[in-house]
Amino acid sequence: MMKSYQSPDKKLVEKYGTRQGSFYxxxxxxxxxxxxxxxxSYKTALEELIKTRPNAPLSLxxxxxxxxxxxxxxxxxxxxxxxxxxxxxxxxxxxxxxEILRQFFDAQGFTPNxxxxxxxxxxxxxxxxxxFRRVWQALEPMVKVENLYECTIEIDPxxxxxxxxxxxxxxxxxxxxxxxxxxxxxxIGKIINRVNPPEMLEPLLTDEVRSMFKSINFDLIYGMPxxxxxxxxxxxxxxxxxxxxxxxxxIFGHRPDIYRHQQAFDKYxxxxxxxxxxxxxEAVNQFxxxxxxxxxxDHMAKSTDVLAIAKKEGTLFRNAIGYTPGRSSDIIGxxxxxxxxxxxxxxxxxxxxPSYYEALDRGxxxxxxxxxxNDDDILRRAxxxxxILYEKLEKVKIQNTFSIENFDDYFAEELELLTEFVExxxxxxxxxxxxxxDVGRFYQRQICKIFDIYDRAQGYRHSREFEDGRAALDxxxxxx
Ligand code: SF4
Numbered sequence: 001m002m003k004s005y006q007s008p009d010k011k012l013v014e015k016y017g018t019r020q021g022s023f024y025x026x027x028x029x030x031x032x033x034x035x036x037x038x039x040x041s042y043k044t045a046l047e048e049l050i051k052t053r054p055n056a057p058l059s060l061x062x063x064x065x066x067x068x069x070x071x072x073x074x075x076x077x078x079x080x081x082x083x084x085x086x087x088x089x090x091x092x093x094x095x096x097x098x099e100i101l102r103q104f105f106d107a108q109g110f111t112p113n114x115x116x117x118x119x120x121x122x123x124x125x126x127x128x129x130x131x132f133r134r135v136w137q138a139l140e141p142m143v144k145v146e147n148l149y150e151c152t153i154e155i156d157p158x159x160x161x162x163x164x165x166x167x168x169x170x171x172x173x174x175x176x177x178x179x180x181x182x183x184x185x186x187x188i189g190k191i192i193n194r195v196n197p198p199e200m201l202e203p204l205l206t207d208e209v210r211s212m213f214k215s216i217n218f219d220l221i222y223g224m225p226x227x228x229x230x231x232x233x234x235x236x237x238x239x240x241x242x243x244x245x246x247x248x249x250x251i252f253g254h255r256p257d258i259y260r261h262q263q264a265f266d267k268y269x270x271x272x273x274x275x276x277x278x279x280x281x282e283a284v285n286q287f288x289x290x291x292x293x294x295x296x297x298d299h300m301a302k303s304t305d306v307l308a309i310a311k312k313e314g315t316l317f318r319n320a321i322g323y324t325p326g327r328s329s330d331i332i333g334x335x336x337x338x339x340x341x342x343x344x345x346x347x348x349x350x351x352x353x354p355s356y357y358e359a360l361d362r363g364x365x366x367x368x369x370x371x372x373x374n375d376d377d378i379l380r381r382a383x384x385x386x387x388i389l390y391e392k393l394e395k396v397k398i399q400n401t402f403s404i405e406n407f408d409d410y411f412a413e414e415l416e417l418l419t420e421f422v423e424x425x426x427x428x429x430x431x432x433x434x435x436x437x438d439v440g441r442f443y444q445r446q447i448c449k450i451f452d453i454y455d456r457a458q459g460y461r462h463s464r465e466f467e468d469g470r471a472a473l474d475x476x477x478x479x480x
Pocket of ligand 1: 066067068069070071074075076078121122123156180
């Protein structure tokens with residue numbers, strides 16, 4: 001029988017809905033990374049990697065910060081400009097960053113084993129073909145397309161998106177594409193400043209285009225202003241009809257205090273937490289009914305998609321890119337605000353273009369902050385990943401992997417805090433396992449939060465550079 005989740009219990013939503021933890025793509029989250037762990041620590045971390053794991057499969061992430069228009073729901077650190085000169089200037093600097101990295105690797109006699117390549121943003125699909133080719137040529141000495149497990153790009157369907165452009169990506173070696181859709185309804189589109197009805201996607205998704213890419217992804221967002229359960233149901237139906245291989249169905253984060261463009265939503269009705277929870281469970285059930293699998297917190301995939309396969313094979317992973325099939329755990333991030341993972345280190349580039357450009361003009365790698373995680377962080381991350389990736393944690397496996405004597409003793413405080421989750425039917429705990437129940441699948445972030453010792457101690461904060469940059473961008477955004 002087809003799996004179906006029950007409608008959420010209002011009392012549980014009211015109790016746990018406000019306790020959402022981070023998405024735990026990293027742990028500890030970047031609010032706790034520090035500026036002392038900057039470019040020189042990054043070089044040291046890369047040297048360690050070259051010395052100890054020279055063949056480690058690596059992912060390369062390139063962040064293109066520009067967008068044509070400000071979507072009012074957005075949390076990304078973007079620069080709104082359709083000016084191709086701005087874009088080309090940025091590409092000049094991105095190539096500088098790549099060149100600094102290449103020279104560093106060459107000096108070590110190191111050939112990186114890049115196995116994944118991701119173009120994200122912002123809107124990387126608004127880069128002109130010439131600029132895109134320049135990036136590709138600069139990558140060639142380090143990235144062999146034939147060695148890549150996957151090569152992806154995020155696409156804004158409103159600009160530059162046509163079959164010819166998709167063929168161009170395919171010819172360059174891109175084999176997975178992701179469309180930012182968010183909501184198909186044009187009235188909601190006007191409110192969020194992003195109108196992309198299904199008719200915009202339909203002509204793009206021809207049989208020929210589908211045959212060119214291993215996987216096609218849609219991003220949707222629920223909980224946005226004036227979205228009703230009926231309207232989002234229609235958006236989900238359109239998505240199912242258009243038949244992507246994978247979907248991310250994100251919850252809208254309403255933070256007008258941080259993202260001032262969200263003040264444009266002040267005049268609209270926002271669904272409350274319970275209505276949003278109902279909408280999400282219904283969307284999950286619609287996708288399950290249509291043959292998708294519920295891979296993780298906010299991801300659905302067909303059984304043939306690598307994410308669904310990775311979940312079955314136990315290799316699913318989570319990082320800045322979101323859920324991944326787990327082929328590489330290290331990421332080199334290029335471009336403003338991009339994040340990297342090198343062994344036990346996390347790093348992040350400067351957010352704002354002036355800071356990013358200045359660092360590169362000095363000949364430095366543009367790292368603004370990072371952190372060296374400790375043994376307890378790694379242990380807790382593994383616990384959270386078991387919960388958020390597999391909904392099940394085997395205590396003995398954790399004990400053996402991390403040489404702790406007794407899981408229950410090490411996490412006595414957390415197990416005590418989980419008692420109410422057990423009483424509320426979100427988790428089951430016995431001598432050997434912690435299991436997330438069907439009801440608990442909609443509270444995985446809250447369950448992970450119990451194991452997040454920093455969140456319990458002091459909470460997270462944005463970096464000073466993020467705050468200053470955000471304020472500067474806010475001044476530029478025209479609210480309508
Ligand atoms: S949602 Fe995407 S296209 Fe819209 S502003 Fe944010 S990054 Fe840009």
